[in-house]
Amino acid sequence: MEYPQFMQDLPALDVPYGEDQMSTRVVRSDQGLVVYFTVHKDVEVPEHSHGPQWGALFHGTIELTVDGETRHCVPGDTWDIPAGVSHSAILKAGSRLMDVFAEPDRYPLRK
Numbered sequence: 001m002e003y004p005q006f007m008q009d010l011p012a013l014d015v016p017y018g019e020d021q022m023s024t025r026v027v028r029s030d031q032g033l034v035v036y037f038t039v040h041k042d043v044e045v046p047e048h049s050h051g052p053q054w055g056a057l058f059h060g061t062i063e064l065t066v067d068g069e070t071r072h073c074v075p076g077d078t079w080d081i082p083a084g085v086s087h088s089a090i091l092k093a094g095s096r097l098m099d100v101f102a103e104p105d106r107y108p109l110r111k
Contacts, residue, residue: 039095056078
């Protein structure tokens with residue numbers, strides 16, 4: 001499953017992973033940030049916390065640990081991470097997912 005061309009044409013984010021590891025496309029408003037991720041190589045996201053986050057997995061698999069509880073997500077799974085709760089993830093190559101952040105400036109746009 002590829003994202004349609006109009007989504008591929010959306011801006012990218014400046015995230016701490018190279019384009020060879022993960023591609024991003026973003027829709028931003030004053031109220032939040034919607035990020036579409038395409039994972040090219042396995043990526044480990046270290047434990048961290050921030051404002052509220054909601055997400056959904058479209059393709060592939062991820063391992064998500066929220067507040068010490070790990071779950072293996074498959075397409076169709078969603079997650080809701082409250083503000084300030086520690087979480088980490090292992091994103092498997094080939095995965096496509098969406099995260100929605102309550103913080104519109106969570107990541108800067110890539111220039």
